Amino acid sequence: NSDLILYVNLELVNKKSDRRYIVEEMLGQGTFGQVAKCWDAETNSYVAVKVIKNQPAFYQQAIMEVSLLSMLNDKFDPDDQHHIVRMLDFFPWKNHLCITFEMLGHNLYELLKKNNLRGLQLQFVRTFSRQILDALIVMKGAGIIHCDLKPENILITPKVNSAAGVKVIDFGSACMEGKTIYSYIQSRYYRSPEVLLGYPYTTAIDMWSFGCIVAELYIGLPLFPGASEYDVLSRMIEMVGGQPPDDLLREAKNTRKFFKHAGSIYPGNEAHDGLRSSYRILTEDEVEARDSKKPKIGKWYFPRGRLDRLIFSYPWKNLNEGNLPGLFSDAFIYY
Ligand code: ATP
Ligand code: MG
Ligand code: MG
Numbered sequence: 565n566s567d568l569i570l571y572v573n574l575e576l577v578n579k580k581s582d583r584r585y586i587v588e589e590m591l592g593q594g595t596f597g598q599v600a601k602c603w604d605a606e607t608n609s610y611v612a613v614k615v616i617k618n619q620p621a622f623y624q625q626a627i628m629e630v631s632l633l634s635m636l637n638d639k640f641d642p643d644d645q646h647h648i649v650r651m652l653d654f655f656p657w658k659n660h661l662c663i664t665f666e667m668l669g670h671n672l673y674e675l676l677k678k679n680n681l682r683g684l685q686l687q688f689v690r691t692f693s694r695q696i697l698d699a700l701i702v703m704k705g706a707g708i709i710h711c712d713l714k715p716e717n718i719l720i721t722p723k724v725n726s727a728a729g730v731k732v733i734d735f736g737s738a739c740m741e742g743k744t745i746y747s748y749i750q751s752r753y754y755r756s757p758e759v760l761l762g763y764p765y766t767t768a769i770d771m772w773s774f775g776c777i778v779a780e781l782y783i784g785l786p787l788f789p790g791a792s793e794y795d796v797l798s799r800m801i802e803m804v805g806g807q808p809p810d811d812l813l814r815e816a817k818n819t820r821k822f823f824k825h826a827g828s829i830y831p832g833n834e835a836h837d838g839l840r841s842s843y844r845i846l847t848e849d850e851v852e853a854r855d856s857k858k859p860k861i862g863k864w865y866f867p868r869g870r871l872d873r874l875i876f877s878y879p880w881k882n883l884n885e886g887n888l889p890g891l892f893s894d895a896f897i898y899y
Contacts, residue, residue, distance in 0.1 A: 584604075584605040584606065585602035585603070585604055585605075585611065585613055585662075585664065586602055586603040586605060587600045587601075587602050587613075588600070588601045588602060588603060588610075589601045591612055592671070592716075594716070594734070594736075595736075596614070596616055596617060596622055596625070596626065596736045597614055597615045597616040597617045597622065597626075597660070598614075598615050599612055599613065599614045599615075600612070600613050600615065601667065602664075604664070609667070610667040611652060611664045611665065611666065611667055612664070612665045612666070612667050612668065613662050613663070613664050613665075614662065614663045614664075614665065615657070615660050615662050616660055616661045616662070616663070617660070618658070618659040618660045623661055625736060625737070626661045626663065626736065627661070628735075628736075628738065628739070629663065629734075629735045629736045629738065630651065630654050630661075630663060632708055632735050632738045632739075632740075633648075633649070633651045633735045633738075634651055635706065635708075636648055636702065636703065636706055636708060636735075637650055637651055639706070640702050640705060640706045641702055646698050646699055646701075646702040647695040647696065647698050647699040647721075647729070647730060647731045647732060648699050648702065648703075648731060648732050649665050649666060649668065649719070649731045649732065649733040650665065650666040651663060651664070651665055652664040652665060652666060665733070667722075668719035668720065668721055668722070668731055668733070669719055669720035669721065669722055670719065670720050671715060671716045671717070671718060671719050671720075671733075672692070672715035672716070672718045672719075672720070672730065672777070672781065673714075673715040673716045675715075675720060676715060676780070676781070676784055679784065680784075681784040681785055682784045683781065683782050683783050683784035684781050684782065684784075686782070688728055688781070689778065689781045689782050691728055691729070692718070692728070692729075692730045692781060693774075693778050693781070695729060695730050695731075696713075696718060696730065696732060696774060696777070697774065699731070699732040700732075700767075700770055700771065700774060703767065703770065704767045707740055707741040707742070707767070708735075708738055708739075708740060708741070708767070709738060709739055709740070709741055709744070709765070709766070709767050709769060709770060710732065710734075710735065710737070710738050710770045710773075711737040711738055711739060711746075711749045711750055711769070711770070712734060712736070712737040712738075712749070712750060712751060712754075713732070713750075713754060713770050713773035713774060713777065714751045714753070714754045714773065714777065715777055715780060715781075716734075716751075717732065717733050717734040718730050718731070718732055718733070718777070719731055719733050737749055737750075741766055741767055744764070744765060747759070747762060747817070749769075750769065750773060752790060752793065752796055753776065753786040753787070753788055753789055753790065753796065754772070754773035754776045754777065755773075755793070755796060756768070756769040756772035756773065757772070757797070757800060757808060758816075760793050760796065760797050760818065760822075761797075761808065761812070761813070761816035761817075761818050761819060761822070762816050762817030762818035762819075763812060763815065763816040763817070775787075776788060787803075788800055788803075793821070793822075794821070794822055794846070794851050797822050797845075798845065801845060807823075807841060807843070807845060809841075810841050810842050810843065813841075813842075813843045814842075819843065822845055822846060823843040823844060823845055823846065824843065824844055824845075824846055824850070825842060825843055826841075826842060826843060826844045827842060
């Protein structure tokens with residue numbers, strides 16, 4: 565990849581302070597740009613520099629990343645206690661916005677891969693879960709939705725007194741609660757029901773992703789893998805054992821992508837038990853007929869023994885009993 569060669573062995577000059585970042589190696593790349601491990605000649609330490617793609621849309625979103633993260637760091641986590649990555653600096657470089665972060669370790673997807681996708685020991689699942697939740701509580705307090713929580717965006721922290729730890733990174737898709745602009749957010753496996761269905765969303769969507777991540781850390785494989793959104797939603801419905809309630813489906817924008825209106829079961833009576841619905845999910849054949857390119861739903865492929873010990877439940881049914889739609893995504897994990 566020619567971009568990659570361009571960045572390696574490159575010296576980034578911070579115009580603001582003439583501080584020099586010397587690129588040592590590439591750490592990763594994503595949708596927004598590339599991340600390089602750099603030697604910071606001013607502080608004599610390693611930093612991670614995210615070089616954002618030089619297109620206006622990415623630049624705009626990176627400005628969002630900088631402002632939300634600096635708010636989180638400075639106002640809501642001044643003592644760096646809540647497992648959120650520290651932003652150190654940002655500067656423009658040849659039409660690229662660059663953001664420097666503290667240097668962290670491997671991401672959780674890399675860790676799972678190293679472990680041959682067999683899942684982590686329960687003690688690590690517990691520790692990491694607690695720390696991610698700690699970050700989510702702070703984000704909720706700040707009214708910030710991460711919108712892209714996934715194993716690739718959770719990094720191992722360098723060992724301090726040999727205690728394992730993680731931090732949440734990548735606020736490149738984040739937004740403020742109540743100022744949600746985009747409807748196509750989150751990575752597919754971790755995409756919440758309200759985002760799939762096109763329903764107003766809150767910080768609860770990060771909680772959904774969190775539930776998926778915890779399960780994945782334990783079993784080693786994604787909980788709701790799917791080649792399409794229909795695939796992912798079908799798997800959710802299969803696992804939860806029921807579909808979202810009628811009133812929600814009636815209001816969601818994307819209901820027709822996944823469901824057929826099968827006629828009102830109780831005309832004039834809004835009450836229903838969640839089992840009899842006016843909607844039914846499309847069959848695979850119907851989806852295929854609509855779009856012949858989409859692959860069929862695969863079989864569940866969880867390693868048995870591990871899944872037996874994990875119950876992932878989801879309070880869709882309780883919604884009919886007057887719960888707020890905002891609670892839609894609370895995921896509960898019991899060990
Ligand atoms: P996405 O496609 O998820 O939106 P992105 O382009 O926004 O990705 P990041 O997620 O910020 O980019 O970074 C990409 C990868 O670079 C991460 O998954 C991680 O492996 C690595 N990385 C990012 N920040 C750091 C850091 N501070 N320390 C070490 N590695 C990092
Ligand atoms: Mg990322
Ligand atoms: Mg990102």
